[in-house]
Amino acid sequence: GNSVTQMEGPVTLSEEAFLTINCTYTATGYPSLFWYVQYPGEGLQLLLKATKADDKGSNKGFEATYRKETTSFHLEKGSVQVSDSAVYFCALRGAGQGNLIFGKGTKLSVKP
Amino acid sequence: GAVVSQHPSWVICKSGTSVKIECRSLDFQATTMFWYRQFPKQSLMLMATSNEGSKATYEQGVEKDKFLINHASLTLSTLTVTSAHPEDSSFYICSAPGQGSSYNSPLHFGNGTRLTVT
Numbered sequence: 001g002n003s004v005t006q007m008e009g010p011v012t013l014s015e016e017a018f019l020t021i022n023c024t025y026t027a028t029g030y031p032s033l034f035w036y037v038q039y040p041g042e043g044l045q046l047l048l049k050a051t052k053a054d055d056k057g058s059n060k061g062f063e064a065t066y067r068k069e070t071t072s073f074h075l076e077k078g079s080v081q082v083s084d085s086a087v088y089f090c091a092l093r094g095a096g097q098g099n100l101i102f103g104k105g106t107k108l109s110v111k112p
Numbered sequence: 113g114a115v116v117s118q119h120p121s122w123v124i125c126k127s128g129t130s131v132k133i134e135c136r137s138l139d140f141q142a143t144t145m146f147w148y149r150q151f152p153k154q155s156l157m158l159m160a161t162s163n164e165g166s167k168a169t170y171e172q173g174v175e176k177d178k179f180l181i182n183h184a185s186l187t188l189s190t191l192t193v194t195s196a197h198p199e200d201s202s203f204y205i206c207s208a209p210g211q212g213s214s215y216n217s218p219l220h221f222g223n224g225t226r227l228t229v230t
Contacts, residue, residue: 004155036221041223043224044205044207045221046218098144098146098161098209099146099219100146101158102148102155102156103155104155105155
């Protein structure tokens with residue numbers, strides 16, 4: 001079945017450091033891929049998405065490229081801020097499916 | 113933007129009692145809503161799909177008689193944990209696709225409900 005694997009945290013970075021959170025997936029067909037973010041005390045928010053191979057999703061300085069050849073959707077940001085501290089979830093929606101399948105989440109802490 | 117309101121945000125109950133969690137789509141209609149459960153340091157696991165006007169669809173291993181789902185209207189779905197036990201303590205999150213086809217719309221999430229059963 002479909003599944004998502006993302007790097008385990010926690011990840012601790014200094015402000016302005018480069019961020020990469022790895023995400024790989026297993027799916028049949030052509031899924032849509034998402035990154036969600038959960039700030040402390042809040043619900044999940046869509047950060048970015050990509051619906052087909054080679055698409056790049058971007059938002060708030062974060063980027064992720066849908067790589068079908070490596071079945072990956074790694075999240076990157078060139079310069080993190082303290083306000084980026086949150087838990088990040090990689091997710092997949094299978095073709096013709098309504099629900100999402102989530103990775104385990106990666107907690108990011110950014111220190112000033 | 114689309115907002116999903118979930119209530120309560122936290123609840124503590126005694127073993128054997130039932131707890132109802134509400135999920136409302138505030139500015140859009142949702143014929144489908146999804147209920148997830150999140151264990152500490154674990155991923156969100158889909159429990160069931162709530163369908164307005166018909167029975168919910170439960171994932172394998174989820175007890176339908178224990179987790180009662182009622183999609184009462186196009187803006188409200190409820191999850192009732194019946195005869196709760198300590199092992200039911202968890203974080204429950206609902207979500208709904210925004211306007212348009214559920215296959216294309218992004219999911220909007222409630223803020224979750226922290227259930228603690230003593």
